Amino acid sequence: MTSSRPPLNRALAEFGTTIFAEMSALAVRTGAINLGQGFPDTDGPEEVREAAVRALRDGRGNQYPPGPGVPELRQAVAEHQSRFHGLGFDPDTEVLVTAGATEAIAAAMLGLLEPGDEVIAFEPFYDSYAACIAMAGARRVPLTLRAPSFRPDLDALRAAVTPRTRLLLLNSPHNPTGMVLTREELAAVAELAVERDLIVVTDEVYEHLTYEAEHVPLASFPGMRDRTVTISSAGKTFSFTGWKVGWVTASPALVSAVRAAKQYLTYVSAGPFQYAVAEALRLPDTYYRDFREDLRRKRDLLSDGLEQAGFRVFRPQGTYFVTTDIRPLDEKDGLAFCRALPERCGVVAVPNVIFYDDAEEGRSLVRFAFCKREDVLRESVERLRRL
Numbered sequence: 001m002t003s004s005r006p007p008l009n010r011a012l013a014e015f016g017t018t019i020f021a022e023m024s025a026l027a028v029r030t031g032a033i034n035l036g037q038g039f040p041d042t043d044g045p046e047e048v049r050e051a052a053v054r055a056l057r058d059g060r061g062n063q064y065p066p067g068p069g070v071p072e073l074r075q076a077v078a079e080h081q082s083r084f085h086g087l088g089f090d091p092d093t094e095v096l097v098t099a100g101a102t103e104a105i106a107a108a109m110l111g112l113l114e115p116g117d118e119v120i121a122f123e124p125f126y127d128s129y130a131a132c133i134a135m136a137g138a139r140r141v142p143l144t145l146r147a148p149s150f151r152p153d154l155d156a157l158r159a160a161v162t163p164r165t166r167l168l169l170l171n172s173p174h175n176p177t178g179m180v181l182t183r184e185e186l187a188a189v190a191e192l193a194v195e196r197d198l199i200v201v202t203d204e205v206y207e208h209l210t211y212e213a214e215h216v217p218l219a220s221f222p223g224m225r226d227r228t229v230t231i232s233s234a235g236k237t238f239s240f241t242g243w244k245v246g247w248v249t250a251s252p253a254l255v256s257a258v259r260a261a262k263q264y265l266t267y268v269s270a271g272p273f274q275y276a277v278a279e280a281l282r283l284p285d286t287y288y289r290d291f292r293e294d295l296r297r298k299r300d301l302l303s304d305g306l307e308q309a310g311f312r313v314f315r316p317q318g319t320y321f322v323t324t325d326i327r328p329l330d331e332k333d334g335l336a337f338c339r340a341l342p343e344r345c346g347v348v349a350v351p352n353v354i355f356y357d358d359a360e361e362g363r364s365l366v367r368f369a370f371c372k373r374e375d376v377l378r379e380s381v382e383r384l385r386r387l
Contacts, residue, residue: 011134018127019354023338032342033380035302035368036350038175038321041376044239045283052243052276061271067263069097069247069274076278077247084207085217087225093252096259099269100244101205101233102128103262105169108201108229108248109136111261117166122152124355124362126175126203138166142357147325147365148314150177154188161192167199173206173215176352176367177323178316180213190221199254201229205236205246206319208288211296213317219249226251229258234277236320237291239371243273295320295370298377302370305381311366320371323352327364329387334366345383 020037027034043049055061061070068074074091081087089095098104105128113119115137121129123142133140141160145152168189172181181189193200200218207215219228233246248258299315303322306313312325331337334351342348352365370377 009135011137012131014134019350020127023348023350026339026342027348030342030346030348032346032348033372033376033383034348035370035372035380036338036348038236038369038371039241040239040371041373042239045280045287048238048240048276048280048283051279052272055272055275060275061273063271065097065268065271065274067268068092068259069095069268070271070278073097073245073247073274073278073281076281077249080281081217081230081249085220087217087219087249089249090252094249094255096248096255096262097274098231098246098248098262099266100235101203101231101246103244103265103269104231104233104246104248104258105129105201105203106132106135107258107262107265108231109133109138109169111257111259112199112201112229112254113138113166116164118162118164119167119169120157120160120165121169122171122174123357124176124352124365125169126171127354129169129171130357133169139164140357141165144356144358144361145174145177145179146361147323150174150179150314150323152181152185154185157189158192161196161198165196165198167201168193169201169203170218171203173204173210173213173316173318175206175319176321176350176355177314178319178321180210180215180317182213183216186216186218186221190218190224193227194223197227199227199229200224202231204230204232207232208237209292209295209320210318211292211299211316215318226254229254234273234280237288238277238280240273240277243270243277245270245273245277298370298372298374301374302368302377302381305377306368306384309381309384309387311384321367321369324366324368325364326366332364334362334364338366345386347380347383 023036109132113136235241353362356362
């Protein structure tokens with residue numbers, strides 16, 4: 001007997017295959033240059049790769065690692081938070097290792113939310129945010145960041161908080177816009193969170209990729225140490241996105257809540273890579289500086305080329321994505337534009353509209369990734385000039 005009930009959970013009915021899978025498959029099919037999905041086309045530091053090989057050969061992490069993560073990585077994460085941000089965390093009770101930042105976000109939503117809770121998030125938001133909130137049975141409340149500056153409207157943020165608001169989900173440096181929250185904006189968010197007794201989950205995976213702006217963790221503001229779940233990962237900082245090693249730092253109570261959900265998702269992952277990431281986090285300051293400067297050059301190379309090709313370019317303060325407006329090219333529909341772009345000029349991009357609830361706001365915006373080799377970016381620019 002065939003059931004008349006749809007097989008897909010209703011909470012996920014609005015979410016299909018991710019745009020990243022669609023666009024990456026399109027790049028493979030057409031042989032186009034993939035500036036859509038955010039992964040580098042070169043590997044990270046050789047010494048970090050060798051650390052992973054050494055861990056494999058030494059038999060470290062080949063079996064289940066400890067549920068919270070290997071002690072070496074938890075200690076390295078705590079040291080990183082102190083070294084770069086002046087934040088002290090107990091590696092035994094206030095650090096949790098996850099399967100990338102995506103799992104950390106999912107576990108935070110599942111562990112901290114009750115059905116019917118409201119979550120305020122900056123729109124456009126990374127697509128997994130909406131799905132994770134839905135899986136938790138909560139309701140997302142978007143706060144739209146508008147071109148050209150993509151700065152948050154703090155009055156609108158305050159007005160969006162209701163008695164049902166449980167959590168703020170913030171991403172800074174922000175994907176896809178590249179906006180980086182200022183100290184003044186963060187202070188206003190912190191004041192509101194304390195006043196209304198809100199938990200804040202911060203996605204800080206691009207914490208080391210800022211250019212003309214400074215990244216400051218929200219957890220460092222008064223009253224926020226014990227109400228903030230800070231999430232980061234190794235993928236973007238060290239160019240090992242396939243390793244899927246992320247982490248949470250928070251108070252013991254918040255870490256326990258996140259871990260309660262996380263243990264039933266992957267339980268553990270990436271054993272040998274955890275040891276390698278522990279070594280990566282201890283790389284000298286010159287690594288972080290040189291990596292940031294390399295990406296700054298690539299940002300400018302691609303941004304300049306996109307402007308010359310006729311796009312309106314919103315040069316990012318952080319991340320490794322640049323958002324553009326296609327209307328100067330006499331185009332209006334970013335999704336149709338991106339689906340046709342590989343055949344038109346051999347380049348793949350991502351339409352920002354999929355990051356919005358307000359489709360009109362993002363309809364003409366398109367995102368390009370600049371975390372690629374310079375020769376690839378130059379070839380991409382030459383191809384885009386055909387438009």
